[in-house]
Amino acid sequence: MIYFVVFGSAIFAFHEAEKYENIKWCKNIWIIISLTIPTLLAAFRDLTIGTDIYTYMLPAYRLAKSSNFESFLILSREEILYDLTVFVVTKLFGNFQMVLGITQLLVMIPTYIVIWNNRKTSSVVCSSAVFYFVFYCNSYNTIRQNIAMSFVLLATYFLQKNKKWYCIISFIVAFGFHKSAIVGSVIFIIYIILNNNLKKWFYYPMAMATIIGVTFYDKFILFI
Numbered sequence: 001m002i003y004f005v006v007f008g009s010a011i012f013a014f015h016e017a018e019k020y021e022n023i024k025w026c027k028n029i030w031i032i033i034s035l036t037i038p039t040l041l042a043a044f045r046d047l048t049i050g051t052d053i054y055t056y057m058l059p060a061y062r063l064a065k066s067s068n069f070e071s072f073l074i075l076s077r078e079e080i081l082y083d084l085t086v087f088v089v090t091k092l093f094g095n096f097q098m099v100l101g102i103t104q105l106l107v108m109i110p111t112y113i114v115i116w117n118n119r120k121t122s123s124v125v126c127s128s129a130v131f132y133f134v135f136y137c138n139s140y141n142t143i144r145q146n147i148a149m150s151f152v153l154l155a156t157y158f159l160q161k162n163k164k165w166y167c168i169i170s171f172i173v174a175f176g177f178h179k180s181a182i183v184g185s186v187i188f189i190i191y192i193i194l195n196n197n198l199k200k201w202f203y204y205p206m207a208m209a210t211i212i213g214v215t216f217y218d219k220f221i222l223f224i
Contacts, residue, residue, distance in 0.1 A: 003136075006038055010132060104143070
């Protein structure tokens with residue numbers, strides 16, 4: 001029930017921000033409220049929410065708390081930007097709940113940017129509802145992947161707007177949080193091919209790949 005209340009409140013606040021988009025201070029307050037509510041939920045959930053809490057999150061937090069920067073970089077085990085995030089948040093706040101909250105916020109901010117900037121063509125309410133009810137981290141076992149995918153989403157948005165450097169930076173940030181962001185390169189290749197003169201040669205292998213994918217999707221999923 002708490003998830004329905006939190007998600008509903010966040011979606012409502014985001015909708016209000018759209019209603020008051022011409023009043024900057026009011027819009028910003030509603031966006032902050034919409035971001036804060038689910039971030040607090042993520043920060044104060046029980047530590048049993050996902051085995052990775054004890055696998056790498058708490059160990060990274062404890063290492064950051066007891067080490068200097070050089071020692072932390074040498075001993076840390078995860079992707080560089082995730083480890084740096086844990087280190088900075090730990091040194092600033094010295095609180096594990098803040099680490100949980102900030103990492104969740106890193107998933108939401110890029111997603112919110114894309115949803116907000118596409119509000120003229122896609123409903124803010126529907127888009128944010130899809131995000132919360134499908135992609136909100138119901139456990140922390142995929143938090144690094146979720147951060148990476150949110151920045152891949154942002155990179156894709158910049159690619160569509162022909163903002164190449166922003167796209168590249170977003171993709172590098174995504175890869176810095178989790179190597180699964182490499183799937184973003186496939187999106188970029190497909191987009192580039194479909195938007196130049198080579199696209200007519202792309203349809204046939206794409207159609208064949210789709211047929212093969214539909215036929216053998218279960219084997220692909222098992223392999224992945």
